[in-house]
Amino acid sequence: MYYIGIDLGGTNVAAGIVDGGGRLLGQFSHPTPKGAQAVAEAVAHAAQEAARRAGVDPAGAQSVGLASPGSIDPAGGIVEHAFNLGLDHVPLAGMVSDLLGLPAVLENDANAAALGEFVAGAGKEARSLVAVTLGTGVGAGAVLDGKLYTGFNYAGMEAGHMVIHRGGRPCTCGRLGCWEAYASATGLISSTRAAMAAHPDSALWTFAPTPEAVDGKTAFDAARTGDPAARAVVEDYVGDLACGIVNLVNLFQPEVLCVGGGVSKQGEALLAPIRAILDREEFTRDGARRTRLCPARLGNDAGIIGAALVPVYR
């Protein structure tokens, strides 16, 4: 029994053949084309190529699961707005289903990644997991009591749009002070740039000669040299990231909370101080059974694996 999973990104369409245990049997990735019909055809082609590499017949798959960024309607299989895919109100699940002759489902990419980590990654032996992905935004998804949690309208969980600094930085969603505005790579980059402007003598300028050259690593790299401005940026960033993580632990008490995405490549330099904050602030800090904080394990494969298994765990 095998399933097709698709991770739709602004750059690439990635397809994989996945068994019920979340093992990737074969995969294929190619650039994302422009236009709804071209995207649907690229998905179908990637699925067929991944099946060929896995040595299976694509028509023999149980289903195809699509993970999409942007705003989606999973019940109708519609991508409502996905700016970096250039899609607007596209019934993508139906189009892909017609092309492949298989039932197709659509899911939010952060939810699919959480499900992938639950089945085959950081949450493999757990009954519940919250996965946080630090990228352009802060993506998050939850698997609770063994089921993908999406709320009654499939729109959960937008943890990035939980306000932690009421009245703070403007967020893309229209609120002020959202976690995403601080804890995303974008938030970190804007804090790094502000520190560079305020400290013309900071070592930050060694790692990023211009504000445009700043990325999610700049502040961490400069902080390792002892630069005070860089250390302050990292400390604030870790504090804001930890604030949202403690909130999620207090709310969900998941068995595992994993952190993925570009910034998470800092590894223990990032996670160790967050654990220290959990030890001080978490509501159940004296309890016997506490959430395990760990890195995400599957990288980009999480989305493919999770997408494939959405029909099993929804």
Add this chain to the structure above:
Amino acid sequence: MYYIGIDLGGTNVAAGIVDGGGRLLGQFSHPTPKGAQAVAEAVAHAAQEAARRAGVDPAGAQSVGLASPGSIDPAGGIVEHAFNLGLDHVPLAGMVSDLLGLPAVLENDANAAALGEFVAGAGKEARSLVAVTLGTGVGAGAVLDGKLYTGFNYAGMEAGHMVIHRGGRPCTCGRLGCWEAYASATGLISSTRAAMAAHPDSALWTFAPTPEAVDGKTAFDAARTGDPAARAVVEDYVGDLACGIVNLVNLFQPEVLCVGGGVSKQGEALLAPIRAILDREEFTRDGARRTRLCPARLGNDAGIIGAALVPVYR
């Protein structure tokens, strides 16, 4: 088929006989005594008296469910710390089970209240509900996909200890800026007192001649007279309360979110401005299916009804 539910409070021990649909068939309440053995006996006596009033045999109940404040271990049936009950590491479920000859379970009082509202109150026709109770603290509980949600260690959900003002007011839990520090009656009272100190000419002084006389109604009453200081207190309070509610909607997307507790008696004066903020800020504000915000319906009975049905919905 009927169940015994117990709501343990610092003032009263309330017992009810509840059928599977959440109907209260009989109830009895008497003052909470001091000491673990006395509390267990008061629970058993209240249960027997409630059964007599319902015209049923207490020994014929399926089980007894206990809702307790404070910190509890539901798995072991132990009240770990409940200061206003004077209990410290008391295996209350086992003691009550021995006295009544029935299986007994223990649950957090906010979770029990959420379950009561789900089965027989604000969430009666819904599949998921988040219940928020505004009292001395901010209690919250969730029923997701028809099951009481408590996290893998039964310690969820502590929504009151979600930081919304990072670095803000100290909270009893040790964090700074928790929702509870602003949105509880205690938070409202402290904001009201601060406004009175800053505005000796405010109408707030008419409604509370001394700072000690301030309660959760003072600011709302004075704001109705047009007093600017009182209106500012109410506006801040509603903004902070709404901030946490929008966070919970973005995270959980429950079908219903109900608000109970003393402050919620303000009714639409409180809920209407929160709905306006949800309309502006909620992530799915343009979606077809949105969380319904409404008052809790069962008042103090929610705890009894929910406690009784914990064994069915856990």
